[in-house]
Amino acid sequence: MKLQVSNLNAWYGPAHILFDLDLSVGEGEVVALLGRNGAGKSTTFKSLVGLLERRSGSIVYEGRELASRPTHEIARAGLGYVPEDRRIFTELTVEENLEVGRQPARPGAPVWTPEKLYALFPNLAAMRNRPGGRMSGGEQQMLTIARTLMGNPGLVLLDEPSEGLAPKIVEDMATAILAMKREGLSLLISEQNLHFARLISDRAVIIERGRVRFSGTIAELQANPEVKEAYLAV
Amino acid sequence: MDFLVVQFLTGLAGASSLFLVASGLSIIFGVTRIVNFAHGAFYMLGAYIAYTLTERWSGALGFWGGLIAAALAVAAIGALVEIVLLRRIYRAPELFQLLATFGVTLMVQDLSVLIWGPEDLVGRRAPGFRHSVDILGQSVPSYDLLLIALGPLVLGGLWLLFHKTRFGVLVRAATQDRDMVAALGVNQRWLFTGVFALGVFLAALGGALQLPRDAVSHTMDLRIIVEVFVVVVIGGLGSVGGAYLAALLVSELNAFGILVMPTISLVLVFLVMAVVLVVRPHGLFGKPEGPPRAAIGGLIRPWRPLSGAERLGMAALFAAAALLPLVAGSYVLSVGTEILIFALFAASLQLLMSAGGIASFGHAAYFGLGAYGAALGAKSLALPFPAALACGIALGTLGAAIFGWFCVRLSGVYFAMLTLAFAQIAWSVAFQWTSVTGGDNGLLGIWPPAWASSPAVFYWITLALAAAGVAAIRAIVFSPFGYALRAVRDSALRAEAIGIGRRGVQWTAFVIAGGFAALAGALFAFLKGSVFPDNLGIPLSVDGLVMVLLGGVETVSGAVVGALVYRALSVVLMSQTDYSKLVLGLFIVVLVVAFPRGIVGSLQALLPRLRRARASSIGAAALRPAE
Numbered sequence: 001m002k003l004q005v006s007n008l009n010a011w012y013g014p015a016h017i018l019f020d021l022d023l024s025v026g027e028g029e030v031v032a033l034l035g036r037n038g039a040g041k042s043t044t045f046k047s048l049v050g051l052l053e054r055r056s057g058s059i060v061y062e063g064r065e066l067a068s069r070p071t072h073e074i075a076r077a078g079l080g081y082v083p084e085d086r087r088i089f090t091e092l093t094v095e096e097n098l099e100v101g102r103q104p105a106r107p108g109a110p111v112w113t114p115e116k117l118y119a120l121f122p123n124l125a126a127m128r129n130r131p132g133g134r135m136s137g138g139e140q141q142m143l144t145i146a147r148t149l150m151g152n153p154g155l156v157l158l159d160e161p162s163e164g165l166a167p168k169i170v171e172d173m174a175t176a177i178l179a180m181k182r183e184g185l186s187l188l189i190s191e192q193n194l195h196f197a198r199l200i201s202d203r204a205v206i207i208e209r210g211r212v213r214f215s216g217t218i219a220e221l222q223a224n225p226e227v228k229e230a231y232l233a234v
Numbered sequence: 235m236d237f238l239v240v241q242f243l244t245g246l247a248g249a250s251s252l253f254l255v256a257s258g259l260s261i262i263f264g265v266t267r268i269v270n271f272a273h274g275a276f277y278m279l280g281a282y283i284a285y286t287l288t289e290r291w292s293g294a295l296g297f298w299g300g301l302i303a304a305a306l307a308v309a310a311i312g313a314l315v316e317i318v319l320l321r322r323i324y325r326a327p328e329l330f331q332l333l334a335t336f337g338v339t340l341m342v343q344d345l346s347v348l349i350w351g352p353e354d355l356v357g358r359r360a361p362g363f364r365h366s367v368d369i370l371g372q373s374v375p376s377y378d379l380l381l382i383a384l385g386p387l388v389l390g391g392l393w394l395l396f397h398k399t400r401f402g403v404l405v406r407a408a409t410q411d412r413d414m415v416a417a418l419g420v421n422q423r424w425l426f427t428g429v430f431a432l433g434v435f436l437a438a439l440g441g442a443l444q445l446p447r448d449a450v451s452h453t454m455d456l457r458i459i460v461e462v463f464v465v466v467v468i469g470g471l472g473s474v475g476g477a478y479l480a481a482l483l484v485s486e487l488n489a490f491g492i493l494v495m496p497t498i499s500l501v502l503v504f505l506v507m508a509v510v511l512v513v514r515p516h517g518l519f520g521k522p523e524g525p526p527r528a529a530i531g532g533l534i535r536p537w538r539p540l541s542g543a544e545r546l547g548m549a550a551l552f553a554a555a556a557l558l559p560l561v562a563g564s565y566v567l568s569v570g571t572e573i574l575i576f577a578l579f580a581a582s583l584q585l586l587m588s589a590g591g592i593a594s595f596g597h598a599a600y601f602g603l604g605a606y607g608a609a610l611g612a613k614s615l616a617l618p619f620p621a622a623l624a625c626g627i628a629l630g631t632l633g634a635a636i637f638g639w640f641c642v643r644l645s646g647v648y649f650a651m652l653t654l655a656f657a658q659i660a661w662s663v664a665f666q667w668t669s670v671t672g673g674d675n676g677l678l679g680i681w682p683p684a685w686a687s688s689p690a691v692f693y694w695i696t697l698a699l700a701a702a703g704v705a706a707i708r709a710i711v712f713s714p715f716g717y718a719l720r721a722v723r724d725s726a727l728r729a730e731a732i733g734i735g736r737r738g739v740q741w742t743a744f745v746i747a748g749g750f751a752a753l754a755g756a757l758f759a760f761l762k763g764s765v766f767p768d769n770l771g772i773p774l775s776v777d778g779l780v781m782v783l784l785g786g787v788e789t790v791s792g793a794v795v796g797a798l799v800y801r802a803l804s805v806v807l808m809s810q811t812d813y814s815k816l817v818l819g820l821f822i823v824v825l826v827v828a829f830p831r832g833i834v835g836s837l838q839a840l841l842p843r844l845r846r847a848r849a850s851s852i853g854a855a856a857l858r859p860a861e
Contacts, residue, residue, distance in 0.1 A: 051416075051417065070416070071416040071417055072417075072421045072422065075419035081417045088413050089406070089407045090410065091409075092403065093406060096403045097407075099400060100403060100404060100407040100415060101418045102420055147418065184665055230268070
């Protein structure tokens with residue numbers, strides 16, 4: 001297993017949000033983390049990368065226990081994080097945003113350069129010197145992914161990549177994600193859009209109120225309308 | 235005309251050092267979100283160490299090398315302070331950070347007297363820049379021209395650093411979003427230390443460069459820090475370009491203000507600052523601050539009015555205090571009266587800090603205005619004692635109303651810096667307006683009338699007024715207005731959504747707190763029989779903050795206990811040492827790092843069983859939406 005999370009619990013202040021979460025991502029696998037708004041998807045990601053003050057449980061990445069490590073060490077271990085709200089550095093240009101993400105190459109993980117990323121996201125190539133604040137939502141979404149890839153991660157946590165994007169951009173995004181997968185990246189992608197998740201993922205994990213409710217392949221999920229109805233239907 | 239040009243050049247030269255110090259403060263704030271009060275101390279240390287090095291090392295190389303080496307040495311000291319002290323308090327409320335760095339300032343003051351002596355030191359002139367240059371028939375020191383050139387050079391150098399190096403790009407990124415930078419694999423610790431050292435280097439260089447222009451003295455730290463606060467408030471915290479522009483503006487205002495009227499320069503600067511703040515509340519180039527990360531309110535357990543038994547206990551304490559004159563001599567009574575006065579002063583500040591969630595760094599202004607109001611009322615207007623007290627309250631309230639109107643437009647660190655700047659302006663007026671205030675000599679012979687002049691009677695009067703004041707402040711906290719104030723503290727947005735305007739509520743609290751502080755000041759004037767500019771000074775403002783902190787900032791009126799312990803301690807301890815600032819500074823730092831909840835707060839935490847029965851769970855209130 002690339003990433004093995006067991007018994008993950010997380011809190012916001014005194015509020016307990018995640019309960020004994022177990023999930024795993026295999027080498028080169030794309031796993032969709034599904035659930036409604038407020039189910040705890042973003043909280044799961046934030047607690048994996050250590051951005052919450054309090055969490056417990058085990059996070060083993062490539063055989064290394066990361067649960068007690070600070071955020072920057074988790075990132076350096078190879079766990080890339082793309083936040084839902086993108087968190088582009090608005091004052092910095094596209095090139096500078098990529099520079100912030102730059103880390104040395106890592107054995108066993110695909111190596112990215114700005115040129116390679118401009119090829120993956122052609123829109124970005126045309127605006128290298130534009131400040132991040134003067135880009136559209138779709139362009140910012142691509143930049144935030146490209147910025148994380150500059151760290152040459154082995155696994156990317158992608159939080160709601162299709163959220164708020166126009167249908168055409170969502171298609172581009174799916175293409176890009178599949179290209180990342182072809183490079184050998186493992187991905188954990190949170191989604192509310194089941195259609196989008198089906199396009200790109202191998203397996204799905206559904207959470208609701210901070211607990212895992214379903215875990216299986218996409219085909220198993222398709223064959224299980226009760227699960228879809230209970231945890232995904234709005 | 236020619237003369238004006240020369241004056242303009244003098245202003246430009248003065249702007250360079252100011253810019254160096256202010257840009258350092260701005261850079262540090264941008265990344266660490268700490269307003270480094272000790273920045274003035276590092277500026278002063280830069281000057282002192284440069285003095286020592288340039289005296290030892292001869293020749294031009296020795297001089298210029300000495301300046302740079304001094305700035306580097308101070309930067310290393312700064313890095314040490316960051317690693318040892320600041321790392322522990324990055325997530326603490328702003329108030330704690332300001333206080334801790336002020337504690338460092340106090341320690342540096344005494345240490346520099348210890349090392350370099352109390353006398354002003356006059357350093358070497360700069361080799362190669364000893365002469366004057368003839369410009370339009372007027373002679374201008376060539377060193378001034380060097381400084382004028384240096385400002386834009388440093389500005390350009392900083393621009394290159396921030397745009398052309400990886401370190402600079404990381405700093406700019408961290409200025410916007412520290413957590414995201416960490417999530418991308420950057421170790422923030424060393425970034426923070428590096429930024430702090432860079433900012434301190436700039437401050438120390440600014441100080442070292444003053445060596446050929448001005449004597450080195452141990453008062454230069456507070457002088458520069460107030461000017462720097464004004465500069466960053468005008469220019470916008472976190473903006474280097476804004477710091478440069480504002481430094482130019484302030485220096486030119488000083489240079490030309492002195493021509494018009496020596497005393498008016500500060501008022502001019504103040505007026506400009508006021509205009510800027512009304513038009514652009516975050517300064518010329520500043521951006522709105524995010525919400526403060528740890529408002530004091532977040533720590534507070536639910537408050538409740540005193541129960542019947544506790545009220546009886548308070549009444550018993552009051553009665554015991556009233557019996558003091560029966561057993562104590564006049565010295566103890568005068569100390570007791572002073573403690574009562576400071577209890578009222580600290581309680582008024584606590585209203586702002588605990589219930590209001592806003593920390594004034596210039597609360598002494600209203601204490602001092604009350605003292606001057608009472609003194610002027612008694613002397614110039616020949617008012618009777620009660621009317622003179624009322625006159626003091628009126629002046630203090632008026633001052634709080636005017637200053638507060640500007641201050642509540644800001645929040646967080648901007649608020650703290652502005653209150654400090656206003657207090658310093660009030661101090662300058664008292665210091666410079668000799669014909670009315672007596673300047674440094676103060677106003678003397680302010681004694682209570684015969685019927686109130688015995689220590690016992692004056693003690694009783696003070697006890698009655700202070701107790702009534704503290705009780706009134708408590709009542710305010712638990713009144714509908716107090717709820718509104720606390721609602722604004724906990725969430726200005728939600729409070730405004732239900733029709734409670736933040737500014738109006740905070741301004742009212744500011745004026746009320748100023749009025750009670752003024753009453754304390756008026757009593758103090760009659761206790762001491764005199765008023766001095768010190769009654770408005772920064773040290774007194776900080777004393778107030780320490781009392782609140784010592785008592786417990788999470789409590790409703792722990793400040794009363796804080797004032798009692800702090801004044802008693804200072805009377806006993808300070809008489810034992812010549813290095814009172816060193817002791818006090820260390821005390822503040824230890825307090826902030828080790829006992830952030832204060833005496834009353836710690837006691838409450840130590841007696842959880844007593845409290846648990848009554849305090850409702852805060853869990854439900856603190857629930858936030860998931861995701």
